[in-house]
Every structure is written in structure tokens, then in C-alpha cells.
Amino acid sequence: xxxxxxxxxxxPRQNASQVKNRWKDVVRQVxxxxxxxxxxxxxxEMVLVDAQQYRDLTEEIQAHQSRxxxxxxxxxxxxxxxxxxxxxPEARDHLQALFxxxxxxxxxxxxxxxx
Numbered sequence: 638x639x640x641x642x643x644x645x646x647x648x649p650r651q652n653a654s655q656v657k658n659r660w661k662d663v664v665r666q667v668x669x670x671x672x673x674x675x676x677x678x679x680x681x682e683m684v685l686v687d688a689q690q691y692r693d694l695t696e697e698i699q700a701h702q703s704r705x706x707x708x709x710x711x712x713x714x715x716x717x718x719x720x721x722x723x724x725x726p727e728a729r730d731h732l733q734a735l736f737x738x739x740x741x742x743x744x745x746x747x748x749x750x751x752x
Contacts, residue, residue: 645681648674653682 649670656663656675663685667673672686686694722728 643672645674645684648672648681648684650674650676650681652679653677656685 649666651663651673667685667687671690672684674681675683
């Protein structure tokens with residue numbers, strides 16, 4: 638599980654010129670804090686992250702996508718099963734009987750304290 642990521646507003650910042658001219662210092666800062674926000678005209682344009690943190694992020698995303706795909710596959714299977722029931726030859730007769738009943742029940746519903 639990933640450690641919580643810092644808010645973009647709380648990250649240490651370096652402007653683009655500092656990154657270009659003082660790369661070693663920026664690398665050291667990334668290693669110490671995990672990430673550094675790179676600004677251009679005081680606007681954050683990108684974030685440098687440690688390579689291990691990047692690997693962790695990509696693994697977490699892939700795991701999430703796998704879980705998501707498994708859920709979608711399960712839903713698709715359930716849909717296909719229900720559709721197969723509706724496509725059976727006797728389904729038409731059952732549906733026709735429902736329409737002909739016009740909301741009337743063949744027997745009275747059970748009611749009472751025990752139901």
C-alpha cells in the first residue's frame with residue numbers, strides 16, 4: 638500500500654531555472670522529501686518524484702485497474718446469464734402471460750404478522 642501522497646500545495650518547490658542550473662540540489666531534495674514541485678512563473682507545472690515512488694504508483698494503478706476489470710468481467714458475465722434466460726424459447730410465453738394478466742395475481746398475496 639502506498640504512503641499517503643502530499644498535497645501539491647505542501648510540496649517543496651523549485652523553479653525551472655533552479656532545476657536547470659542546480660540539478661544536483663534538486664535531486665538531493667527529491668531524495669529527501671520524495672517529490673518536488675517544479676514551477677514556471679510561480680505555477681506548478683510538474684512534479685519530480687523518486688523512482689521508487691513512481692514504481693509504487695504504477696503498481697498501485699495496475700492493481701486498481703486489475704480489480705476494476707475483474708468487477709467489470711463479473712458484471713458482464715451476470716448480464717450475459719440474464720440475457721440468455723430472456724432469449725430462451727419459453728421466455729416469450731412467460732412474458733406474454735405477464736402482459737395478459739394485466740397486473741392481476743392468480744392468488745391473493747400472503748399477509749399477516751408472520752410475513
